[in-house]
Amino acid sequence: MIQSPSGQRVDRSDLGALYQNVMTLQNQGKTTVIGTESIANQAVIHLIVDGEFGSSVSGVSQFQLWLDVTTGFPLKVISYK
Structure with missing residues (x-):
């Protein structure tokens, strides 16, 4: 995982949380x-990431990315409940 000189890691940032939620969904x-x-x-x-019917992650059932x-860096993200 990427870590800055001050110790902040990508997996512990808002971006890391977004990627974790997307992967879980x-x-x-699909x-x-x-x-x-x-x-x-x-x-x-x-990309559109849809959870199965009734599934969600932190209240989100669909991401559009x-x-x-x-770079793979998200330039725009929309989440739907």
């Missing part, structure tokens, strides 16, 4: 790749 449902799009002139991959093609 993926394990309880992931659909919508395709490549552009946000602010950056190429992104648009737009991940930078090069």
